[in-house]
Amino acid sequence: MVAHVRDSLGCDQVSERRACTVLNQPRSTQRRNKHVPSDEPRLLKRIVDLASAYGRYGYRRVTALLHREGWTVNHKRVERLWRQEGLKVPQKQPKRQRLWLADGSCLRLRPTHTDHVWSYDFVADRTSDGRSLRMLTLIDEHSRECLAIDVARRLTSEDVLERLSDLFVRRGVPQYVRSDNGSEFTAKRVRQWLERVGVKTLFIEPGSPWENGYIESFNGKLRDELLAREQFDTLWEAKVLTERWRAHYNTVRPHSSLGYRAPAPEAIHPHSLASATPQQANGDSPEPSLGVT
Numbered sequence: 001m002v003a004h005v006r007d008s009l010g011c012d013q014v015s016e017r018r019a020c021t022v023l024n025q026p027r028s029t030q031r032r033n034k035h036v037p038s039d040e041p042r043l044l045k046r047i048v049d050l051a052s053a054y055g056r057y058g059y060r061r062v063t064a065l066l067h068r069e070g071w072t073v074n075h076k077r078v079e080r081l082w083r084q085e086g087l088k089v090p091q092k093q094p095k096r097q098r099l100w101l102a103d104g105s106c107l108r109l110r111p112t113h114t115d116h117v118w119s120y121d122f123v124a125d126r127t128s129d130g131r132s133l134r135m136l137t138l139i140d141e142h143s144r145e146c147l148a149i150d151v152a153r154r155l156t157s158e159d160v161l162e163r164l165s166d167l168f169v170r171r172g173v174p175q176y177v178r179s180d181n182g183s184e185f186t187a188k189r190v191r192q193w194l195e196r197v198g199v200k201t202l203f204i205e206p207g208s209p210w211e212n213g214y215i216e217s218f219n220g221k222l223r224d225e226l227l228a229r230e231q232f233d234t235l236w237e238a239k240v241l242t243e244r245w246r247a248h249y250n251t252v253r254p255h256s257s258l259g260y261r262a263p264a265p266e267a268i269h270p271h272s273l274a275s276a277t278p279q280q281a282n283g284d285s286p287e288p289s290l291g292v293t
Contacts, residue, residue: 137222149222
């Protein structure tokens with residue numbers, strides 16, 4: 001503004017001191033040279049790269065990813081550069097009531113430890129030829145880890161039993177399993193089998209999906225970050241990309257309710273840090289490929 005006034009009225013007619021006095025601008029501020037940290041161009045490029053790779057992540061999740069790469073930067077600086085570049089997450093998600101505050105459920109159980117409560121649900125999608133896809137998603141409500149995503153043209157109670165039995169053998173048996181009242185979950189064989197292995201079932205009230213809030217939230221992230229952005233041509237392609245996204249969700253993706261930590265981060269061994277290249281140590285490592293355009 002000071003420069004504009006002087007240019008309009010003539011620099012020989014209006015001094016910088018007078019323009020600053022009229023506009024109430026401190027001269028020290030006016031004459032201060034802008035200082036750009038030496039690492040800012042690299043940091044800005046990395047922020048843009050991460051925002052391009054993970055289009056549904058905001059600046060806080062990007063900050064968590066930068067910290068994981070070794071950058072010493074706070075969220076305020078990332079937010080400033082984020083706004084400077086015009087980056088944003090366009091869609092605003094609607095607010096949902098907390099699970100343990102929702103009314104209408106006979107039993108509202110908040111998970112207290114890993115393998116306390118698992119929940120599962122179905123997600124629908126289509127391949128490019130219009131044929132339907134069905135996905136069985138299953139998570140641990142306490143750790144937020146996605147235990148499995150089964151993709152098929154058709155899924156039945158037999159497929160639910162097969163997936164549960166496999167997880168029970170590999171991970172152990174949870175105390176509760178929460179689901180809606182779909183026929184695949186309320187089938188007599190499923191309920192009898194869960195009773196035999198000592199797992200209690202938690203069925204939400206019909207027409208109350210918010211009571212199964214953990215899995216509904218997960219399904220929303222799955223659709224927002226993968227299904228809404230990818231066009232699957234074949235069933236095999238859907239299986240591969242969905243499993244790749246599940247591994248990224250569990251080991252890399254920062255989760256806000258976990259303090260921006262991944263649900264099941266991979267262990268980092270000391271020798272892997274010692275063998276890292278200088279570019280990787282400085283935070284210039286390439287972003288992981290998700291197959292997402």
